[in-house]
Structure formats: C-alpha cells, structure tokens
Amino acid sequence: MNEQELASLADRFRSMLRLAVFVSRRLDGDLELSTTQLSILTMCGNDGLRMGVIAGNLGVRVPSATEQVSRLERAGLLERHADPKDARAVVVRRTPRGDKTAAEVSRRRTARMVDVLETLEPAELEALRTALPVMDKINERLHSISNPKERIA
Amino acid sequence: MNEQELASLADRFRSMLRLAVFVSRRLDGDLELSTTQLSILTMCGNDGLRMGVIAGNLGVRVPSATEQVSRLERAGLLERHADPKDARAVVVRRTPRGDKTAAEVSRRRTARMVDVLETLEPAELEALRTALPVMDKINERLHSISNPKERIA
DNA sequence: CCTAACATTTAGGCTACCTAAGTATGAATG
DNA sequence: CATTCATACTTAGGTAGCCTAAATGTTAGG
Secondary structure: OOHHHHHHHHHHHHHHHHHHHHHHHHHHOOOOOOHHHHHHHHHOOOOOEEHHHHHHHHOOOHHHHHHHHHHHHHOOOEEEEEOOOOOOOEEEEEOHHHHHHHHHHHHHHHHHHHHHHOOOOHHHHHHHHHHHHHHHHHHHHHOOOOOOOOOOO | OOHHHHHHHHHHHHHHHHHHHHHHHHHHOOOOOOHHHHHHHHHOOOOOEEHHHHHHHHOOOHHHHHHHHHHHHHOOOEEEEEOOOOOOOEEEEEOHHHHHHHHHHHHHHHHHHHHHHOOOOHHHHHHHHHHHHHHHHHHHHHOOOOOOOOOOO
C-alpha cells in the first residue's frame, strides 16, 4: 500500500472513530448506567479490583475512577474493602445487587446491539469480526504516544 | 450465524466501541482543536452551513453546535453571516485563517494516524478498510432507536 | 392579521474527565 | 530505628461538551 492510500485510509479511519462515538451515544446514551460505569461494574467481579487498576483499565486517571466508584457505591452496586496486604489500598467489589444490575444492564445493551447487527449481511458481520482485533492492536500502539495539552478555542 | 454467535459478536463490538473512544482520546486529546471543533471546521467549507445542519452532522442538539461555533468564531476561524433568503437563519463560514488551520490540523492528525497504521500488517489494514462502510451502516440503523434519559448513579 | 412552526441564542445544569495538593502507609537506607 | 522517598487513594477545584427549557425574532398558512 503506497503512502497516499495509507493517508486516505487514515483519514477515513479517523472519521470512523468519530462515528463510533456517535454510535456509542445512540446506543447507551439513554440507559441507567453510563458506559464507563457499566465497564467498572463488569470488571470488578466478586474478587475485587484496586482503584488504580480500574483507572488503568478505563484509560483514565485515578481521581476519575474514584469519582465513578463512589457514585456506584452510593447506588449500592459496589463496596470498598480494606486490602489486608496493604493498608493504603482499597479493593472494590460488586455487591449482590451490583451483580444483578450488571447482568441485567449488560443483557439489555447487548440485545439492543443484536437488533442492529441482525439487519446486516453475513459478509458485513464477518468484516466487523475481522476488524475487532485490529482495533485492539491500534489501541496498544497508541499507548506509546505522549500527551501535553493546549487548545486554541 | 446463530443467536449466540451474534450475541457474542455484539458484546465484542460493544467493547470495541469503548476502545474507539480511548483511541480517539489518545490520538486527539492533546491537540489544538477538539475532534468536534475540527469536524465543524472541516464541514463548513467556504459555502457555509446553517447552524441546524452543523448540529445534525455532528449528531448533537443545536445549542451544543452554537457553543462550539461561537468559540471557533472567537478564535477567528469561523464567521457567522446573515442568510439573505431567511432572516432567522445563520450561515457559518470558514475564514481564511480557518481554512489554513483546518488544513494544518487535519494534516497533522492524519500523519499521526499514518504512523500508527504503518505498524500494521497489510491484512490488518485490509480488515480495517472493509469494516469502515459497515460502521456507517450501523450508525444509520441506530437513528431509528429513541432516547429518553435517566441514570441510577 | 393571527397563529403556528421554525432557526437560533441564552441560561442553567450535569457528567466525566483533568491537575494539584493532601493524607496515610509502605519500603529502603544510613 | 529514623528519615526519606515512593505508592495508593481522596479531596478540591477547574473545564469541555453535552443536555433541556425558555426567550427572541422570522416566516408561512388559514
């Protein structure tokens, strides 16, 4: 693939990323838990996770994770526990109600997505399936790019 | 493809959408203009667009578009003009500086994406290319799903 | 005309991110 | 041990970008 084709693919892929944000909003924007909250609930099994790990999995800073966890705790879906090995740390676990809610919400959300996917051709579904691992790889690659921050508008 | 395979694909596709949000943050999070702002700048050629059309293209409500346009106007990249056909309406156009900035920012952003794509196998690039139109189709399908709004946490 | 529909802005609110600074514990070192 | 540095988390305060509801002015239809 030559330079120009690559640039064209890059451009269209950038548009696709933006589209993914829309799709995500359309799909999840009206439900009980935000996508982030459902992710947290899903990853904190009954074994529990450290706050820092949650943040890392989400791709956000620790204080952002703290905020979401606190909210889910207030809603009775998660609990903070002391880590016996390290008094600095916190272990976040789902409550029984959290288990139930996570399962329900996830089921509803997947069902909605299935409704959409059902309208597609088999070849299109195959295209989707094939592209999934590529996105993972791209995400990994981007870990290596750094981030200052300044906006002009 | 049977019911269960479809559900599994739906699940993994949902994860991919979340990943797309990360990738987008990693890729664009540190630059001069937000993704939304660059989209606006790109779509408002020198012909200009109505505020409502901008909002529609972005997939947001009109007041959200107003806000971003105002900001870009303050930054000297866009201008509001009266529509001679309809005094209620506004036509948003890029300034010459807006032209220049849009081109530059877009070039830089694509270059960064090319750097990432260059690390992939030809088959992976092909997978990406094939999946792009499928995302468009999914987005269209989702237009038909409605949106109240209530969170439990 | 008068009323209803439309295009936009303004005002106010919320989520989810961020950075910087504070607290407390743990680990390493002289 | 005492000190110091690193780690894990929370708190405080700020910002972007979305939302709804209401205000303003314009057009179009009966």
